[in-house]
Amino acid sequence: MNLQEGQQKFIETWGTLGSNWGINRTMAQIHALLLISPEAKTADEIMEALHISRGNTNMNVRALMDWGLVFKTLKTGERKEYFYAEKDMWKVAMQVIKERRRRELEPLLGTMSSLKAVQDESAEGKQFASTVQDLDQVIAKADNTLELLLKADENWFINNFLKLLKR
Amino acid sequence: MNLQEGQQKFIETWGTLGSNWGINRTMAQIHALLLISPEAKTADEIMEALHISRGNTNMNVRALMDWGLVFKTLKTGERKEYFYAEKDMWKVAMQVIKERRRRELEPLLGTMSSLKAVQDESAEGKQFASTVQDLDQVIAKADNTLELLLKADENWFINNFLKLLKR
DNA sequence: TTGAAGTTTCAAGAAAAAATGAAAATAAGT
DNA sequence: ACTTATTTTCATTTTTTCTTGAAACTTCAA
Structure with a gap:
């Protein structure tokens, strides 16, 4: 299994696990994506990686922040928001x-x-x-x-x- | 709150809790119903108490038995199956x-x-x-x-x- | 063997949950 | 104040999950 397949499987597994436990599949997938990202990601990058809409991305990223699992950061000189997950x-x-x-x-x-x-x-x-x-x-x-x-x-x-x- | 209201609230609460944790609401409600029933109940009694169909009742009672939370019993001289929950x-x-x-x-x-x-x-x-x-x-x-x-x-x-x- | 009582299955329909996308709102630079 | 980039909201659509109900199946007794 190469990295990309592994990442795919990780995201999918985490999503399924979430939905078994009453957590929106997409929310869990975004979480998984950020867990394995060395760098913080923008909403656009998340949308592209998971093939989901902007609205969906926004809703679920916010829910993850409410759960205290994901945080927002700003890069100097950029207007976009970057998101990263607690990795521990x-x-x-x-x-x-x-x-x-x-x-x-x-x-x-x-x-x-x-x-x-x-x-x-x-x-x-x-x-x-x-x-x-x-x-x-x-x-x-x-x-x-x-x-x-x-x-x-x-x-x-x-x-x-x-x-x-x-x- | 009288008994009937209390029972109603209990069933509803248990159902909501279940669905928050990825368990079918009806399955949790049947479980709740049996938890507060002093006597084992037939499929017909469950159907009537929760206003659900026979198929739905059957599916969810079987699932509860798979989970080891509900058991079947037969009363001598009757053909119907009776179901009761582990109460502890x-x-x-x-x-x-x-x-x-x-x-x-x-x-x-x-x-x-x-x-x-x-x-x-x-x-x-x-x-x-x-x-x-x-x-x-x-x-x-x-x-x-x-x-x-x-x-x-x-x-x-x-x-x-x-x-x-x-x- | 037949039929009545009871149980199970499952295709189709209904309900609930999630996703979309465009418009509105916000924020930042000029 | 205006323009543009970005985020948020939410009515509508789509997808997923759950429920129904009727037919098939099973069990038991006469």
């Missing part, structure tokens, strides 16, 4: 966990808490209460575990950073 | 992790390994190799961690089971 895959994983936790787990805990208020003594009511309670606990546990993971990672980062300063 | 949400979580690991992480490791074979000394080639290598490591790490988690959980289960036998 560990940081990427942590960022995705952080965002999904914020966007989904936390709202879910809110919903569970409102469902815990339902009072009903029928068999259905009892099963409902029990399922909600159990689920709430599992979600809370997952939430705490992920928070710990993220904090540990931040500390690790800060610690390394401090070490660098102290040299 | 911790087990549900472990089962989902197990299946997604098997269906996605493992194939992904295969792809990464084939991409690691790409050799190219250009700047693009170097960035490609570096990204693939880094990603491969992160995925392998996640895979191992999840395997540990699942094994720990199985042991916990086996241990509890043995304790019960020894009483």
Whole structure:
């Protein structure tokens, strides 16, 4: 497999993975493209590389920036915006966990808490209460575990950073 | 909120959550329905509760069985099949992790390994190799961690089971 | 063997999600 | 203020995914 085929396969694989996990295929493909680009790319370069429209490119690049996975940079003397991805895959994983936790787990805990208020003594009511309670606990546990993971990672980062300063 | 509203909200929430994570909304809703049902339900009951067709019901119930989240049971003297869900949400979580690991992480490791074979000394080639290598490591790490988690959980289960036998 | 009850399949239709592209908005230089 | 380069928006179109429903299939009992 040569480089070009490899790049193609990488972009395709990342796109498929994304769509299996509820992430727009194109968004994941743009991410993949930027992950393997040594240099930041313009919207035009992305459009050309992936054969997608300007509007699509713009929407998905912005979504990637919202996720904290892609950043914008300006080159002196040029008006175009350049985009590049965070390349450290560990940081990427942590960022995705952080965002999904914020966007989904936390709202879910809110919903569970409102469902815990339902009072009903029928068999259905009892099963409902029990399922909600159990689920709430599992979600809370997952939430705490992920928070710990993220904090540990931040500390690790800060610690390394401090070490660098102290040299 | 009364029981019926709560049930409705639960089913809807679980469905939305599913679709955010790449799982068919209806499949998630059937799962939710069975999670809060004290008794196993027939295809007809599911159809009626969720206003969906027989074909749709059948497809998604089978998918849930493939995921190991729902089981079939027969009542003596009846020809209809009854379906019920695993209710222990911790087990549900472990089962989902197990299946997604098997269906996605493992194939992904295969792809990464084939991409690691790409050799190219250009700047693009170097960035490609570096990204693939880094990603491969992160995925392998996640895979191992999840395997540990699942094994720990199985042991916990086996241990509890043995304790019960020894009483 | 036949028929009734129940389940499964799958082509076609419907719904949902994503992409396009042109117009509007913004920003930067003169 | 005006012109031009660039980005953003969004109504419309396209693509993808999901659902339907009827026919085929299976199972069981008489």
